[in-house]
Amino acid sequence: MTRRVAILGSTGSIGVNTLDVIRAHPDRFxxxxxxxxxxxDRLVEQCIEFQPAIAVVSEADDAKRLEALLRQKNxxxxxxxGPSSLVAAVTDSDCDTVMAAIVGAAGLVPALAAAKAxxxxxxxxxxxxxxxxxxxxxxxxxxxxxxxxxxxxxxxIFQCLPNNFTKESSPQNAxxxxxxxxxxxxxxxxxxxxxxxxxxxxxEQACAHPNWVMGRKISVDSATMMNKGLEVIEAFWLFGLPxxxxxxxxxxxxxxxSMVRYRDGSVLAQMGQPDMRTPIAYGLAWPxxxxxxxxxxxxxxxxxxxxxxxxxxxxxxxxxxxAAAKTGGTAPTVLNAANEIAVAxxxxxxxxxxxxxxVVEKTLNAIAIEGADSLDTILHVDAQARxxxxxxxxxx
Ligand code: NAD
Ligand code: MG
Numbered sequence: 001m002t003r004r005v006a007i008l009g010s011t012g013s014i015g016v017n018t019l020d021v022i023r024a025h026p027d028r029f030x031x032x033x034x035x036x037x038x039x040x041d042r043l044v045e046q047c048i049e050f051q052p053a054i055a056v057v058s059e060a061d062d063a064k065r066l067e068a069l070l071r072q073k074n075x076x077x078x079x080x081x082g083p084s085s086l087v088a089a090v091t092d093s094d095c096d097t098v099m100a101a102i103v104g105a106a107g108l109v110p111a112l113a114a115a116k117a118x119x120x121x122x123x124x125x126x127x128x129x130x131x132x133x134x135x136x137x138x139x140x141x142x143x144x145x146x147x148x149x150x151x152x153x154x155x156x157i158f159q160c161l162p163n164n165f166t167k168e169s170s171p172q173n174a175x176x177x178x179x180x181x182x183x184x185x186x187x188x189x190x191x192x193x194x195x196x197x198x199x200x201x202x203x204e205q206a207c208a209h210p211n212w213v214m215g216r217k218i219s220v221d222s223a224t225m226m227n228k229g230l231e232v233i234e235a236f237w238l239f240g241l242p243x244x245x246x247x248x249x250x251x252x253x254x255x256x257x258s259m260v261r262y263r264d265g266s267v268l269a270q271m272g273q274p275d276m277r278t279p280i281a282y283g284l285a286w287p288x289x290x291x292x293x294x295x296x297x298x299x300x301x302x303x304x305x306x307x308x309x310x311x312x313x314x315x316x317x318x319x320x321x322x323a324a325a326k327t328g329g330t331a332p333t334v335l336n337a338a339n340e341i342a343v344a345x346x347x348x349x350x351x352x353x354x355x356x357x358x359v360v361e362k363t364l365n366a367i368a369i370e371g372a373d374s375l376d377t378i379l380h381v382d383a384q385a386r387x388x389x390x391x392x393x394x395x396x
Contacts, residue, residue: 003120003284006033006054006095008086008110011042013215014101014124014150014276019046021281021292029284032095035086035102035110038062044069047077054078054093056085086110091117097284099150100125103217104340105382108132112375115139115147122283124150126234127340131333132378133237137167148283149238153183153231155279156257156270157239167240177263181241183231184251184258185310186211188223191252195314201353203346211254211274220343221317224356225310229321233332236325243325248318250308255297272297316357320364329369330381337385338363345393355396363389 005022009015015036022029031050036043037058047055047070055070055077057063063081070077080088083106090098090113098114099122100107107125112132114121116139123129129136140147149155162176189208190198207219214222221227228248235246254274261267272278273294281292312319317339324331338360345351351359366388372378 002027003029003097004032004093004095005029005097005099005284006035006052006089006093006114006119007031007099007101008035008089008107008114009037009099009101009103009125010034010046011036011039012101012103013213014099014280016042017276018099018101018122018280018284019050021277021284021290022050024293025290028290033089033093035089037102037106040066047075048073051075052077052093054080054089056080056082056089058082083109087113090114090119096120097122099280099283100128101150103127103215105131105337108378109375112136112139115145116143118143118145120146120148120283122148122150122280126151126230127336129237130230130233130336131382132372132375133233133332134372135375135378137237146286147238148286149234150276150279150283151231151234152274152276152279153258154235154238155282157181157183157235157260159270159282160258160260160268161239165239167238173240178241178260179263180245180247180261181235181239182247182249182259182261182267183228183235184249184254184256184307185225185228186222186252186254187250187310188225190223190314191250199352199354206346206353210252212276216347217340217343220346220356221339224317224353225315226317226321226339226343226356226360228310228315229318229325230336232321233325243322248310250310251306253302253305255299255302255305256307271299317360320357320360324364327369328372330367330372330378331364331369333372333378333381334364334367334369334385335360337382338389341386341389341393349393351393351396355393359389359392362392366392 033054035056067079097120100111101124108128111128206223259269277292324335
């Protein structure tokens with residue numbers, strides 16, 4: 001069977017890696033839809049190469065430009081724009097598989113649409129699940145599709161769980177003997193930086209991740225370890241284990257991508273190069289395995305693999321995420337929204353690095369937490385939190 005793949009966020013780091021895997025397997029995959037925010041030049045090249053049925057950009061002017069460029073090349077791709085067209089890319093393109101790789105809350109509505117429509121959802125956009133975990137997991141079961149985690153840690157855990165493990169915490173899972181999930185974290189570029197030097201961190205320093213090449217927002221999240229906090233919440237929804245059974249371990253080499261500890265003393269780990277094409281290829285071809293273009297791992301060339309507990313005083317964002325996860329309801333939505341605004345302000349407006357956790361915490365304290373029962377509530381709280389964080393930043 002040829003899979004027809006829609007890629008939400010095709011011009012980003014995950015999107016480009018997804019197309020790289022697809023390019024190597026033209027017999028297995030074709031591209032149904034591509035979407036981008038603002039990177040029109042890259043999207044033009046992608047449309048010329050993969051000729052999707054639908055392409056979506058954010059702005060009307062960009063859509064006009066894209067359409068003109070494609071017609072010059074005799075490419076018939078239908079060009080659309082705006083947030084509602086992201087949903088159309090998923091529902092109207094005749095795709096069966098959706099890579100959800102838009103960064104941040106902007107990816108929630110189309111990812112949810114893919115879940116409801118019963119697609120195979122390859123989830124990179126962790127913020128979507130953090131905001132709407134309960135709703136999202138219900139949409140997957142109601143839609144009758146599949147959810148495969150692309151985040152490397154969750155993909156690793158998925159690979160290490162028994163085949164018949166289901167996300168519902170059923171007696172059957174107890175029988176399968178899964179005790180704990182261990183999420184590994186590199187600790188980012190500032191794992192050993194003296195704390196007094198953190199006040200002068202620049203965006204370039206924060207985005208220079210030691211092991212992974214990623215988009216700018218997730219790179220900053222890796223530096224603050226908010227990324228790992230979001231991933232704990234992501235794991236909670238994906239795998240249905242209680243929060244206290246989801247642990248974080250610092251592992252600077254990024255070789256062990258995560259682990260599952262079993263009752264009998266076994267710990268299963270998934271290892272590999274830090275290259276997102278491995279989890280992407282796994283999700284695209286599951287339950288088969290295909291070449292991903294990733295060099296094989298040489299354990300003899302690695303000096304050592306080390307593991308340690310995270311230092312929460314160095315990474316206050318991780319504590320804030322643990323607390324929001326415990327509170328539940330809309331707390332993770334507020335955490336995520338405040339973090340998106342704070343990180344954008346750090347990257348583009350000179351908000352000091354150390355103010356990121358401060359404004360996130362203040363936002364969490366300023367907003368009453370409610371149940372995250374409907375998309376309307378989630379989107380309302382998301383907007384409210386963004387407004388509060390912006391005001392806090394302006395007042396600094
Ligand atoms: P990126 O910034 O490189 O790419 C983001 C993509 O989303 C781009 O195509 C961009 O055009 C699009 N986009 C951004 N804002 C948009 C908007 N408002 N409307 C429509 N499209 C918009 O980010 P990335 O590193 O590829 O990360 C994407 C997602 O995958 C994030 O949620 C991230 O946490 C997750 N993820 C990434 C990696 C990685 O290695 N890059 C690893 C694990 C998880
Ligand atoms: Mg990850």
